[in-house]
Amino acid sequence: MLEIKNVSKTYGNGSSSVGALKDISVQVDDGDFVAITGPSGSGKSTLLSVIGGLEKISAGEVILDGRRIDNLNEKELVEIRRNKVAYVFQQYHLIPSLTALENVLLPLTFHGLADGSRKKAAAMLQEVGLEKRAKHKPGQLSGGEQQRVAIARALINGCSLILADEPTGNVDQKTGVEILKLFQKANEDGHTIIMVTHSPEVARRAKRIVTLRDGEIVDQVDQEGCEKPSGKGGIIQ
């Protein structure tokens, strides 16, 4: 379970300081699928960075599975990234010199796991429907395929929390749907997913939508048990 308690993030200091996050409190249960949405500059990406330990916070606490993660040192962050939190980026961020399979394998490489890893990576690629592309390098893959490789990479370590930043931001709608299905499947498999998106259609796929504006939470909608947005979504079916 992830708890964000009264978190503030301020850039700069003194009179020129800018508040990116203002006293934010959210709780994300295990197995949840949360979409963080809001206009540009609303602080949604900053919030995701803070959750992932990529940015230090100015005030408040971030607690993951009962442990504060907002004040971790480098070594502890490495542990978190190896075992708890995985990222999926808008720009895919694959290593260009490695094949799709090797990119999926990368977290295990740093984790120091050995036997059967390639098999596991191959299975992961199959899961995202790219088993035939295992030997291709990122440059030979389409944007959607690269993002699917990135998702396989995020899933391979078995991290319970997947942080995704505009994962469909660089792909067309059809591909976007396929990618969202992968996230939904991962969520069904037990992964907790927090996804930043500016698109209401994408957000509607999540179980919960948190809307930010000017660094503050302005709306929280629990979609479970509510009317599924299948009819109105139109674009995403």
Place this chain on the structure above:
Amino acid sequence: MRRDERNMKIYQLVVRDTLRRRRRALFTAMGVAIGVAAVVAVLTVANAGEKRIYSEIDKYGPNMMVTPAINDMDLKLGDLRLGSLAVGNNYIAEDRVPEIRQIADGAIREALGIQDQEDIATIAPKLYVDTTVNGTSIMVAGFDAQQEIAIKSWWDTAKGGYPEQQNEALLGDRASSALGVDVGDRISINGEEVTIVGVLQETGSQDDYQVFAPLGTVQKAFGKEGLISSIDIRALCSACPVESIADSINKSIPGVRAVAVQQIAESEMNLVMKVNRFMLALAAITLVVGVFAVVSTMMSSVHERTKDIGIMKAVGASRGQIVRMFVYEAVAVGLIGGIMGYVAGTLLSYVLGPLIFDGLPMSYAPQYLLPALGLAIAVAIVASVYPAFRASQVRVAESLRAL
């Protein structure tokens, strides 16, 4: 388990990345290579130079030379210097030879702990005279053929044999062609008729230009009975105390100066060492410049890979692992640079060696290959320390700003 089943290792990541950026890797390796090449070239040239000096010393034959003691004496009148005057004789009395033998043999017996009374040291007295033979100015050496042959083990006759009679002579290779005479011809040495009985093979030394005739004959021809110019002594043992023999000769026999040839060799070696040290210093500077070149290309490599480093950290790479990747890369680059540098340095030595030690023949020095590789890798690692540190400091958030 098949290879496919195994995980990827960090070094494999580095190999992939280095291959992908091979131009940069090659460029970085060149920074290492230039410094290593300079060092290898200097060492190879120095090595060949030393070998030559040693072989020359070996060729020198005698390990001690006795010459007349001629002292320069300053002539002064009050504060006025009038130049200097050579004091002493130009010759050594021949009857000093047995005394010298006694000292030399005695010292060797003592050194080796032997009692026998036979001659041990080879003692070759010579009388040199500049003269004209057949209208050609030439050096005539009066010698003791047997002792001389014993000292100059490399001597060999191209034609004929060595003089046995007082009226026989031996020619150096060049002397034969300069005088236009050959085995069987007769020449007159200042009125003394001698028959050429042999011509030496070319030795590459001053012997090539000399006429060798029995000591007595030369002494008689020039009215220098009982006189010799120098004595070469060879104590045929490596433990022989040449320097102390030289010392006791100097102390007990007036008018002569004995010099252990090792001293000559040493002073020559000293000069070579000084030159080598100077060249090595230059090479070291080149190496340092190489280090900076490597640091700067490595730094730009870090900048270029900021994103990749960020990705790796995002998926769980530790700082230590990032540093390790750069060190592995340094080892790879060092290895490539070391091989390139060794080859380039060896080629360079083949060009520079003959220029520095005129015409010195170079020989490939395989003993420097491993040290060169070690040096290259060390240089590359030293140069990568700072870039690797910087790389390990890359923050995931900064490197993946699009997040």
